[in-house]
Amino acid sequence: MKNVIGLINFHSSPEISPLTDNRPLGSTSFLGRYALCDFALSAFCNAGIDTIGLLVKDHQRSILKHVGSLDSWTRNTKTSQRIIMYNEPGHQNLACNTDLQNIKENDWALYDSNANYIVVAPAHIIASLDLRPILAEHIARHEKITVVGTKVKDASKEFLSENILKADKDGCIYDNYPNPGDEKGPAILSMAIYIINRTVLADMIHRFLPANPSLDLRKLIYQAAEEGQYQCHLHLYEGYARCIDSFDHYMEYSFELLNPEIAEQLFRPDWPIYTKSHDTPPALYGAKSSVKDSMVANGALIEGNVEHSIIGRNVRIAPGANVKNAIIFSSTHIGENALIEDALIDKYSMITRSKKIGGTKENPLYLHQGAIV
Amino acid sequence: MSIKIAAMILAGGKGTRLQSLTRKTAKPAVSYGGKYRIIDFPLSNCANSGISHVGVLTQYESSELNTYIGSGRNWGINGVDALMSVLTPKQTEEGSSWYRGTADAIYENLDWLDEIDPEYVLILSGDHIYSCTYNEMLNLTEEKDADCTISVCEVPWEEASRFGILETDEEGNILAFKEKPKQPKSNLASMGIYIFKYKSLRSALVADAKDETSDHDFGKNIIPSMLEGGKKLIAYTYKGYWKDVGTIASLHQANMDLLLSGDPTINLMSMTGGQRIYSEDNHATPQFIGPKATVKDCLINQGAKVYGSVDHCVISSDVIVEEGASVANSVLMLGARIEKGAKVVDAMIGPHALVEEGEEVKPEKGTIALVSNKKALGR
Numbered sequence: 001m002k003n004v005i006g007l008i009n010f011h012s013s014p015e016i017s018p019l020t021d022n023r024p025l026g027s028t029s030f031l032g033r034y035a036l037c038d039f040a041l042s043a044f045c046n047a048g049i050d051t052i053g054l055l056v057k058d059h060q061r062s063i064l065k066h067v068g069s070l071d072s073w074t075r076n077t078k079t080s081q082r083i084i085m086y087n088e089p090g091h092q093n094l095a096c097n098t099d100l101q102n103i104k105e106n107d108w109a110l111y112d113s114n115a116n117y118i119v120v121a122p123a124h125i126i127a128s129l130d131l132r133p134i135l136a137e138h139i140a141r142h143e144k145i146t147v148v149g150t151k152v153k154d155a156s157k158e159f160l161s162e163n164i165l166k167a168d169k170d171g172c173i174y175d176n177y178p179n180p181g182d183e184k185g186p187a188i189l190s191m192a193i194y195i196i197n198r199t200v201l202a203d204m205i206h207r208f209l210p211a212n213p214s215l216d217l218r219k220l221i222y223q224a225a226e227e228g229q230y231q232c233h234l235h236l237y238e239g240y241a242r243c244i245d246s247f248d249h250y251m252e253y254s255f256e257l258l259n260p261e262i263a264e265q266l267f268r269p270d271w272p273i274y275t276k277s278h279d280t281p282p283a284l285y286g287a288k289s290s291v292k293d294s295m296v297a298n299g300a301l302i303e304g305n306v307e308h309s310i311i312g313r314n315v316r317i318a319p320g321a322n323v324k325n326a327i328i329f330s331s332t333h334i335g336e337n338a339l340i341e342d343a344l345i346d347k348y349s350m351i352t353r354s355k356k357i358g359g360t361k362e363n364p365l366y367l368h369q370g371a372i373v
Numbered sequence: 374m375s376i377k378i379a380a381m382i383l384a385g386g387k388g389t390r391l392q393s394l395t396r397k398t399a400k401p402a403v404s405y406g407g408k409y410r411i412i413d414f415p416l417s418n419c420a421n422s423g424i425s426h427v428g429v430l431t432q433y434e435s436s437e438l439n440t441y442i443g444s445g446r447n448w449g450i451n452g453v454d455a456l457m458s459v460l461t462p463k464q465t466e467e468g469s470s471w472y473r474g475t476a477d478a479i480y481e482n483l484d485w486l487d488e489i490d491p492e493y494v495l496i497l498s499g500d501h502i503y504s505c506t507y508n509e510m511l512n513l514t515e516e517k518d519a520d521c522t523i524s525v526c527e528v529p530w531e532e533a534s535r536f537g538i539l540e541t542d543e544e545g546n547i548l549a550f551k552e553k554p555k556q557p558k559s560n561l562a563s564m565g566i567y568i569f570k571y572k573s574l575r576s577a578l579v580a581d582a583k584d585e586t587s588d589h590d591f592g593k594n595i596i597p598s599m600l601e602g603g604k605k606l607i608a609y610t611y612k613g614y615w616k617d618v619g620t621i622a623s624l625h626q627a628n629m630d631l632l633l634s635g636d637p638t639i640n641l642m643s644m645t646g647g648q649r650i651y652s653e654d655n656h657a658t659p660q661f662i663g664p665k666a667t668v669k670d671c672l673i674n675q676g677a678k679v680y681g682s683v684d685h686c687v688i689s690s691d692v693i694v695e696e697g698a699s700v701a702n703s704v705l706m707l708g709a710r711i712e713k714g715a716k717v718v719d720a721m722i723g724p725h726a727l728v729e730e731g732e733e734v735k736p737e738k739g740t741i742a743l744v745s746n747k748k749a750l751g752r
Contacts, residue, residue: 033659033675260661260678267658277654281641282407282674282688286633293664298408298675301642303633310659 004051004135005115005198006044007085008037011057011099012192012218013124014161016247018366019344023062025244026123029329029347031257032297032312035066036244037123038275041073045274047131049119050080053109055102060086066276073274083108098216100209103201110202118201120217122192124161126253127241128271134235135195143233144200145221147173148193150241156181159189161245163218167234176222176232188234191241194221200230240265251344251364254310254327258293280313288319297330304334312347321351325361329369343367376426378511378568379491380419381460381482383475384412384499385432390620393745394723399431401499402438403624404706404724406631406641407674407689409652410441411618412499413448417650419495420448422506425455426489429499430478432471435461441653448651460485474589480578486571494574496567496591502627503615504644510568510609520573520604523547523596524566524611536562537592539608547606550596561608563592564615573604614639625721625741628687628704634670641672657690665696681711698728710749725749 013025020028026037044052052070056063063084067073070082085106090097099120103109109118117138119131129148138146149165152158159179165188166175179189194217204224209215215223224230240262242253257263267273280299285291290305299314304321312330317323320337329347334340338351341358343365350372351357357373359365367373384401394403401412412429419427427450431438438459441447445457460482462471472478479486479496486494493514495507514522525539533554539561540549550563569577577595581587587594600606614636618624630636644650657676662668667682676690681698688694692705695713703717708725711717717734723745728734736742 031659258661260663263658263661272656273658274656279649279651279654281644281650282672283660284633284642285668285671285673287670289669291662291668292666294662295659296662296673297659299642301633 001048001050001132001135003114003116004049005053005109005113005118006047006049006051007053007055007103007109007118007120008040008044008123009055009099009120009192009217010037010063010123011055011097011102011216012122014245016244016250018368019247019250019346022059022369024057024059024123027059027062027066028250029312030126031254032295032300032310032330034273034275036126037063037066038073038273039126039128040121040123041067041070042271042273043121043127043129043131044119045073045075046271047135048075049131050075051113051115052081053083053085053106055099055120056084056086057090057097057099057102060084068276072276085109095214098214100205100215100217100220101213103217104205104209110198110205113198115198118194118196118198120192120194120196124244125191125193125241126244126266127191127237127239128266128268128273129191129193129237129239129241130271131193131195134237137235138195138233141233143195144197144230145224145232146195146235147176147221147232148191148195148235148237149188150191150237151186152189153186154184155179155187155189156184158249159191159243159245162192162243163190163222164188165190165234171234171236173225173232173234176225188236189243190218191237191243192218196221204230247366251327255308255325258295258308258310278313283311286319289317299330304336318353325364326358346371349373376489376491378424378493378495378507379426379428379486379489380424380495380497381479381486382412382415382419382427382429382497382499383478383565384429384438385435385472385478386500387433391618391624392621392743394621394624394721394743395434397434397437399434399438399499402441403500404689405502405618405624406628407672407677407687409650411502412438412442413650413652414502414504415497415499416442416445416448416450418503418505418507419497420450420651421647421649422508422511424495424507425450425452426491427456428458428460428482428485430460430472430482432462432478435459447653456489458485474587474594475591476578476581476587476595477589479574480582480589483575483578486575491571494569494571496565496569498565498617501565501615501617502639503611503613504639504648504650505611505613506647507566507568510566513607513609514568514570517545517607518605519607520570521596521599521606522568522609523550523606524564525561525608526564526611526615527560528562530557530560533557533560533562537565539563541608545607545609547600547608550592550600550606552592561610564611565591565617566611567591573599577602577604621721621743622741625704628672629685629702631672631687632670632685634685655690663696666694677705681713708749720744723747 087102283300286303297313303319304317318336335353339356346369663680680696691708697713703720709722712730720742727748
């Protein structure tokens with residue numbers, strides 16, 4: 001799609017301490033093999049969008065390490081454009097380190113482009129969403145702004161970092177406000193995916209940003225509608241969608257994908273999820289290992305027991321070790337006869353022989369990167 | 374900038390003894406180790422040796438192999454100044470013919486080598502499994518100012534008559550070379566890995582091409598004629614894992630060598646940094662081990678789903694082992710499917726092959742069964 005620019009928005013992801021103390025949520029590991037932003041990048045790639053910008057807020061090293069030159073998500077490495085967008089002045093003034101200031105700073109997307117449409121997708125929402133029919137609808141209806149939303153069963157428990165949307169029968173959004181977290185029951189929540197006509201975005205930034213430099217895209221769309229400047233159209237997405245808005249949800253949504261029926265909704269044969277290749281060998285299992293109900297990434301070496309867990313790349317689990325209800329990030333070593341239960345162990349950690357650590361199902365333990373226990 | 378060394382990989386062989394696995398696939402493209410194809414090994418070795426000019430000579434069922442090699446991107450041989458070429462037999466002013474032998478294959482592509490004009494040429498087989506760099510062998514060639522260095526390994530004396538055997542003096546100079554000698558005088562077997570001074574190789578190949586009685590083979594013709602002509606040929610002793618898999622049983626064994634219980638001289642997990650074996654990434658999901666599965670002593674690639682019991686197996690991407698199925702001492706290739714209640718022992722299950730519900734695959738003791746029905750396609 002030559003007339004579309006895709007922007008991955010790292011600004012709009014919530015901070016999930018302690019998981020995001022040293023990395024943005026978008027480049028955080030997921031299911032042992034992916035980074036969370038792979039889902040949005042794959043959506044662009046599968047939709048044939050080949051002008052891609054990454055709106056980087058901070059921790060760019062972590063993002064660049066994963067995405068490199070974005071070759072892994074690009075169909076043609078010559079005809080495509082891939083741009084890392086970084087808001088240098090935003091670092092002098094953190095209140096203004098917003099997605100809109102970033103777009104304004106890198107204004108090729110607004111002014112130096114032939115694209116008619118800009119698609120913004122967040123790095124922390126997991127879905128296998130086909131943008132093509134949504135764009136087609138946006139174009140056919142001559143919309144200026146389309147917001148993609150999803151129906152959730154209980155707004156007080158899901159998509160807590162996103163906006164509640166209310167639309168009339170025509171799909172015209174008449175109310176749009178941050179999820180307060182106390183409205184029980186079903187609602188339509190924004191997936192923070194926006195399709196905006198390029199000239200409309202340029203106009204909105206020109207009009208609203210000077211008066212309010214800390215404005216972000218989410219508020220801008222709300223404000224533009226509020227003041228009657230631009231109407232927003234709701235596209236309701238019906239497939240699997242999860243918003244990583246808290247540490248608990250990170251754990252819950254990871255584990256729920258161990259259920260093959262749920263995993264099949266996200267991983268569809270016609271919808272590949274691309275990620276960086278690490279050229280790690282297949283996983284090796286020892287003669288005395290026992291592994292059940294788990295996802296295992298390549299490069300793992302398992303000689304112990306693993307149950308209901310997610311094992312990352314290059315993880316070593318020594319003989320006699322027990323890992324249960326746990327997520328182990330890449331390159332962590334679990335020593336002989338150690339016991340890990342209800343925990344997330346971050347990268348490059350070492351659990352020494354016979355150590356027992358863990359939390360509870362309701363309150364899992366987090367062990368920071370590089371910990372030696 | 375002058376080019377130190379270019380590699381030519383002989384990948385045209387049919388591999389008849391691999392039966393149906395090579396009916397539609399060239400032997401170097403046969404899958405191995407759950408993730409790889411055999412040719413990933415020599416190609417990764419070239420990449421890890423810093424060799425950036427590689428020609429792959431293909432002939433038999435070449436389209437799958439040619440497609441796989443592509444631009445060399447899988448092995449990183451696509452950087453600045455790098456050149457990865459698939460060299461198939463071609464039509465010329467003199468006519469056209471298939472490659473008549475290993476030496477003829479190189480001879481027919483002297484124009485490719487002339488264009489690069491390397492100081493040395495490395496000749497490799499596309500169907501050997503081993504992990505090394507060729508730098509030490511090249512250093513030795515330069516140090517001794519040899520016209521040709523042949524990589525050798527020690528084989529058991531009783532098997533020596535199956536190989537091309539070299540006799541050397543104390544300094545490693547090659548005195549004689551005999552293909553499959555009845556009474557071997559040494560147990561140093563040629564591994565089919567050669568480094569030639571390009572000038573010496575070129576003149577030997579041109580002379581050989583004119584000889585109508587020649588089989589145009591490196592072992593049978595080129596090496597003996599260079600020895601006769603008084604050229605300096607030396608041996609380089611290779612220590613480490615090296616396999617030329619010719620049969621279903623030896624391919625099965627080479628797979629089992631990769632397991633933790635297998636051969637400690639080949640360990641994929643220890644091949645890190647500049648020793649990795651690179652391959653195609655197939656965008657598969659992480660592997661999933663089901664709640665009732667048992668997995669013992671296995672090598673399993675991403676994208677596999679195991680709900681049944683697997684013991685002493687090598688399992689590729691997109692394989693499904695259903696609940697209640699049991700598989701032991703077997704290799705399950707890309708997309709194979711073992712339905713519930715099926716029992717598989719001592720087998721190679723080919724790409725996209727199906728073992729149906731309740732079916733039993735069990736060969737005679739001491740042999741390996743091969744299932745290659747492609748019936749799992751579209752299931």
